[in-house]
Structure formats: structure tokens, C-alpha cells
Amino acid sequence: MSDTMKDEDEISRMLAGLKAVESPDNFEGGVRSRIAVRRDEASLSRPSLLLAAKFAFPMLLLLAIGGSLILFNERELSGDLVPPVGDGSLDVAVIEGPGSGPTDISSSPNVNSPLAQVPVNRGVGNSRAVSQGGSEDIGLSSDDSTVFPDGVDPRKAIVANGKPPGEGSISPVDVLSMIGISTNCSATGCAVTSVRDGSIAAAAGIESGDLISAIDDRPLNSSRGITGKFTVSELTIVRSGKRMTVSIARR
Amino acid sequence: MALDTNELGASGEDVRLPARTVSDHQLIEKVRNGDEAAFGEIMSRYKNPITNFLYRFLNDYEEAVDLAQETFVRVYFALDRYHTNYAFSTYIYRIASNLAITELRKRKRRSVLSLTGLFQSVDAEAVEFQPPDLRPLADTELVDDERSRVIASAIATLPPKYRIPIILRDIEGRSYEDVADVMRLGLGTTKSRISRGRGLLKEKLTGYMQGPNE
Numbered sequence: 001m002s003d004t005m006k007d008e009d010e011i012s013r014m015l016a017g018l019k020a021v022e023s024p025d026n027f028e029g030g031v032r033s034r035i036a037v038r039r040d041e042a043s044l045s046r047p048s049l050l051l052a053a054k055f056a057f058p059m060l061l062l063l064a065i066g067g068s069l070i071l072f073n074e075r076e077l078s079g080d081l082v083p084p085v086g087d088g089s090l091d092v093a094v095i096e097g098p099g100s101g102p103t104d105i106s107s108s109p110n111v112n113s114p115l116a117q118v119p120v121n122r123g124v125g126n127s128r129a130v131s132q133g134g135s136e137d138i139g140l141s142s143d144d145s146t147v148f149p150d151g152v153d154p155r156k157a158i159v160a161n162g163k164p165p166g167e168g169s170i171s172p173v174d175v176l177s178m179i180g181i182s183t184n185c186s187a188t189g190c191a192v193t194s195v196r197d198g199s200i201a202a203a204a205g206i207e208s209g210d211l212i213s214a215i216d217d218r219p220l221n222s223s224r225g226i227t228g229k230f231t232v233s234e235l236t237i238v239r240s241g242k243r244m245t246v247s248i249a250r251r
Numbered sequence: 252m253a254l255d256t257n258e259l260g261a262s263g264e265d266v267r268l269p270a271r272t273v274s275d276h277q278l279i280e281k282v283r284n285g286d287e288a289a290f291g292e293i294m295s296r297y298k299n300p301i302t303n304f305l306y307r308f309l310n311d312y313e314e315a316v317d318l319a320q321e322t323f324v325r326v327y328f329a330l331d332r333y334h335t336n337y338a339f340s341t342y343i344y345r346i347a348s349n350l351a352i353t354e355l356r357k358r359k360r361r362s363v364l365s366l367t368g369l370f371q372s373v374d375a376e377a378v379e380f381q382p383p384d385l386r387p388l389a390d391t392e393l394v395d396d397e398r399s400r401v402i403a404s405a406i407a408t409l410p411p412k413y414r415i416p417i418i419l420r421d422i423e424g425r426s427y428e429d430v431a432d433v434m435r436l437g438l439g440t441t442k443s444r445i446s447r448g449r450g451l452l453k454e455k456l457t458g459y460m461q462g463p464n465e
Contacts, residue, residue, distance in 0.1 A: 004450075011449040014402055014456070015421035023302040024316060028294050031323045038324065 169225025175215060179232060179248060181206055189213040189220050189238070204235075204248045211238040275339035282330055294323055297340070300423055301347050307418045308351045310407035318354060322347045340425070341432040348415050348433060355411060405455040413448030420445050 172190050176183050180199020183190035192210045195202045206212075214220060214236035234247045275296070281289035301322055306315035325346050326333075333342060406414060416434060419425045425433075431441040 007453045008446060008449045011452050011456070012421045015406070015417065015452075016424070018307070018399055018402060018422060020299065020303045020422075021306045021312060021315070023298040023319060027298050027302070027316065027320065028291060030316075031294060031320045031327075034320060034324045035327050038328065 169227045171225050172212075172215065172220045175226060175232060176201075176212065179204075181212070183212065185220065187221060192237075200248055204246050206235065206237070206246060207239070209239070212236070213238055213243070276335045279330055279333060279335070279339065282327075290327060293326075293339075297343055298323070301343060304344065304418055304423055305347055305351055307403065307406055307422050308348075308411075308414060309354060310403050314354065318347065318350045321350055325350075337432065338429065341429060344419065344423075344425070344429075344433045345435075351415075352411050402452075402456060405452055408455065409448055409451055413444055413451060416441055416445045417448040417452070421449075 172185050173183055176190060176192075180196035180201040181190075181192055182194045182196075184193050185191075188211070190212045192206060192208050192212060194208055195206050212220060212235050215226070215232050216230060216234055217236075218226060218230065232248060234245050236243065236245050238244075273292070275293065278289045278293050282293070298319060302315055302319040305318045305322075306312055309315050309318070322343060326343055329346075333339075406417065409417065416430045419430045419433060420427065427438060427442055427445075430445070431438045434441055434444075436444070
């Protein structure tokens with residue numbers, strides 16, 4: 001064996017002869033304490049960060065959507081409604097499309113009519129019901145900018161509040177008045193006494209002396225009001241003994 | 252590749268690792284399944300070898316215990332990533348070695364930043380610049396004679412690349428293959444480093460080798 005190898009063996013023996021140290025008695029307890037502390041730290045920090053990262057985007061998205069909805073609704077509610085005028089005693093809802101309907105109720109010659117007191121939505125939305133009672137949105141829209149003297153466009157929709165007949169109905173006289181016709185109703189229909197110049201009825205060719213027997217296939221009867229949701233898009237009249245249908249044309 | 256069984260030292264003597272009825276890998280599997288007692292068994296198997304390894308590396312008992320505990324904490328939280336294609340002993344010694352090397356670097360930084368450390372380095376006999384640990388040993392019974400202290404100090408002056416394999420081989424009694432695995436080196440390089448380390452120690456311990464023990 002060479003000297004070098006002998007020296008190496010000697011060194012190796014010296015090292016192997018060193019007394020081994022042992023870990024202290026509380027060694028394992030110390031390790032477990034550290035593990036517990038690290039675990040607590042991890043449970044406090046990681047999940048919160050992960051949760052924040054995981055839900056930040058969806059939460060922001062929801063907030064953005066919710067915020068825009070709230071803003072949109074507030075704008076609609078605050079700026080687009082005409083407050084009711086008069087005592088609002090007429091128990092109907094009027095549903096209007098964008099850009100349609102009267103622009104100046106107070107200028108109407110029939111402003112004292114009960115129908116003139118119906119609040120009207122001039123909003124930009126598709127439609128909105130304004131009523132003391134219930135309403136129904138039939139989603140009509142129209143580009144017609146006709147000014148209706150009585151403040152409503154009966155061609156759109158009128159809802160008689162959904163109440164039982166007699167309680168929530170509108171009289172045929174009032175309905176026809178909305179399109180400019182003054183009538184005298186009886187059991188057989190409503191006789192036209194006058195047609196207001198420039199009204200939609202005049203444009204449709206309704207004349208004094210006509211007997212209006214039905215509105216949109218609803219037979220007229222002075223003793224019974226019109227209930228439910230209805231429009232006035234055509235009138236059935238009797239003129240000179242002839243029965244004919246007149247469409248309420250747009251101007 | 253090292254086997255996960257009891258190891259025999261270079262001289263064929265039984266080394267310090269205790270006899271095992273359940274393999275390390277089986278214990279690890281139990282820990283992964285939530286068996287905390289199995290981790291206790293792992294600690295009881297390795298706490299003394301790892302503490303001794305770190306003590307010989309740092310020549311500071313308190314720091315050795317601290318780093319040994321940290322080693323087990325790291326092992327615990329990394330068990331899910333542990334691959335059983337290595338012996339567990341290789342794995343845990345590698346973690347301990349890395350922690351020990353990191354500690355040495357911290358000591359260097361502290362020393363460079365401290366005037367005291369610079370003055371101390373003048374008297375140091377390190378092969379590479381390495382501030383000695385001048386604190387008194389925690390347990391004087393652990394190094395009970397001057398010869399042991401000198402040998403311990405000499406080991407502590409070796410560069411880490413020689414110190415680790417020397418300690419693993421000659422003090423911990425690991426096989427050359429194990430040492431190579433821990434160091435991530437080839438077998439030839441590992442043997443060469445161990446031989447070189449012994450040569451460096453011989454130069455430092457010449458007086459003691461020619462002493463009464465010879």
C-alpha cells in the first residue's frame with residue numbers, strides 16, 4: 001500500500017473515530033412546531049391571494065354589469081317620465097312607443113277631458129306603462145310622430161287597469177274622443193256629432209252623422225265600457241245605411 | 252443509484268442508520284396519506300445522522316440542530332414532489348447540504364460586512380476565505396479532547412466541495428455511490444474529491460497523525 005493510501009486510511013480512521021453528536025430531546029417537537037407555523041402562515045396567505053385572484057375578474061365583471069344596469073335604470077326613471085297632471089282619476093294605463101305621443105298636453109283643446117289627465121311616457125325606451133294601477137307592456141313601437149290632441153295615441157294600447165268590467169273600463173265616448181270624435185252613444189253604437197279638424201279621425205274620413213258600431217271588432221254599447229287592453233286601429237261605421245270599416249290612418 | 256436499505260460503511264461496519272422493518276418509501280407513502288406518526292418515524296431515523304452531518308459541516312451544534320430541523324420541515328412540505336427513484340437518504344442529505352452551503356454563504360456575507368470578521372480572517376487557516384466560528388461549542392462533551400477539536404476545525408476549513416463528500420463518506424459512513432448521488436456527481440469525480448479532501452486534511456493534521464496514535 002502506498003504512503004498516500006496509508007495516509008488516506010489514517011485520515012479516514014481519524015474521522016470515523018469522531019464522536020457522533022445526537023439531536024436534542026426536543027428535536028421532533030421543534031420540527032412539528034415549525035411545520036404548524038408554516039402551515040398556518042400558508043393557510044392565512046395563500047388562499048386569500050388565490051381567492052382574490054380567482055374571483056377578482058368575475059367580481060369586477062358583475063360590478064360593471066350591475067353598475068351599468070343601475071345607471072341605465074336611474075336615467076330612465078328620473079328623466080323620461082312626465083309627472084301626472086290633474087287628479088289622475090282615469091283608471092287606465094297608456095303604453096307608448098318611442099317618439100310617439102303628444103308633446104304638449106297643456107296645449108290640447110280638450111285638456112280638461114279625463115283622458116287628457118292620463119300621464120304619458122315620452123321615453124326613449126320601447127314602451128313604458130304609467131298608471132295608477134296595473135299595466136301591460138305590449139311592446140309596440142312606432143315611428144309615427146303624430147300629435148294627438150287628447151294626449152294619447154289610441155292605436156298603441158290602452159289598458160283598462162285589468163279590473164272587472166265596470167270598474168276599470170273606459171267609456172266608448174272617451175276612447176273616440178281621444179281620436180277627435182265627439183259622439184253620442186246608444187245601445188246600437190255611437191253617433192258622431194262632430195269631428196275635430198286636424199284630428200286623426202278627420203284624417204281617416206270620419207264624418208258627422210256616422211254611426212260607429214265597433215272599435216277593432218269590439219261592438220260598442222253605451223252601457224258597457226271597454227275593458228282590458230285594446231287599440232283603436234280601425235272603426236266599423238254605418239254611413240247612409242252602409243256598413244264600412246275605416247282604418248285610422250296615420251298622417 | 253442508491254438502494255433504500257441499510258447501508259454498510261466503507262469498512263463494512265454497520266453505520267449509524269438504524270435497522271428498519273418498514274422502508275423509507277413506505278413511510279413516505281404513509282405520510283402522504285396523512286399518517287403523521289410515519290413522519291415521526293422518518294425523523295427518528297434521520298435526525299441524528301442529519302444533525303451530525305450538519306454539525307461536522309458547520310462545526311456549530313446550535314446551528315446544526317436548527318438546520319437539521321429546517322431540513323425536516325422542507326422534507327415535510329416537499330413530500331408530494333419527492334420521487335422514489337432516489338433513496339430517501341440521498342434526498343434528505345441533499346437538502347441538508349444545500350441548507351448548509353446557504354448558511355456558509357450567509358456567514359461570508361456577514362463577515363465581509365463586519366470589520367471584526369475581516370480581522371478574524373487574517374488568522375484563519377481556511378483554504379478558501381471562510382470565517383471561522385469562534386463561538387464556544389454548545390456541548391463540550393461532544394468534543395472531549397483537543398485532538399477531536401483540531402480535527403473538527405480542520406474539516407470546517409475544507410471547501411464545501413471536499414467537505415461534504417468527506418463527511419458523508421468518512422463520518423456518516425455513506426457509500427461512494429450514495430455520496431455521488433447526493434453531490435450529483437459521477438462516481439470517479441466523487442472518489443477523486445474524497446481523496447483530495449483527505450489529502451488537504453492530512454496537510455492540516457500532520458502533527459496529530461505523527462503523534463501518539465501512530
